[in-house]
Amino acid sequence: MTDKVFIHELTAFASIGAYEWEHTIKQKLIFNIEMDWDFSQAVETENLQYCLNYAEISQKVLDFVESQPFKLVETVAYKVADLLQQQYGIKALRIELHKPKAVAQASSVGVIVERHFH
Numbered sequence: 001m002t003d004k005v006f007i008h009e010l011t012a013f014a015s016i017g018a019y020e021w022e023h024t025i026k027q028k029l030i031f032n033i034e035m036d037w038d039f040s041q042a043v044e045t046e047n048l049q050y051c052l053n054y055a056e057i058s059q060k061v062l063d064f065v066e067s068q069p070f071k072l073v074e075t076v077a078y079k080v081a082d083l084l085q086q087q088y089g090i091k092a093l094r095i096e097l098h099k100p101k102a103v104a105q106a107s108s109v110g111v112i113v114e115r116h117f118h
């Protein structure tokens with residue numbers, strides 16, 4: 001059995017792009033994040049302290065992504081995965097990162113990173 005906490009369509013405005021002109025603007029990045037987490041202690045105690053707090057993680061990701069420039073979406077996805085693993089001890093996660101305006105003819109483009117740390 002695997003329990004998961006998810007965050008869908010978390011939207012950041014970031015300095016992101018491979019080209020110099022992209023760093024004169026902010027662009028939208030949208031995250032779908034899924035994180036493995038055993039719910040049993042939280043369910044036994046009904047205590048938020050044993051949860052993977054989706055509100056706290058959402059803010060952590062936004063603060064990280066919006067506070068510094070990045071060139072590639074791959075880098076953002078890798079660094080967010082590392083951040084979540086290191087700060088919360090998440091054992092497995094999946095990050096889907098969209099840069100929706102990057103290709104005019106596509107509704108969205110981006111990358112998917114999956115990690116299994118155990």
Ligand SMILES: Nc1nc2c(c(=O)[nH]1)N=C([C@H](O)[C@@H](O)CO)CN2
Nearest residue numbers: 016017018019071072073074099102
């Ligand atoms: N795989 C990737 N392809 C592209 C990226 C990227 O980060 N990863 N970035 C760009 C440009 O920044 C683009 O979004 C702006 O035109 C192109 N391809």
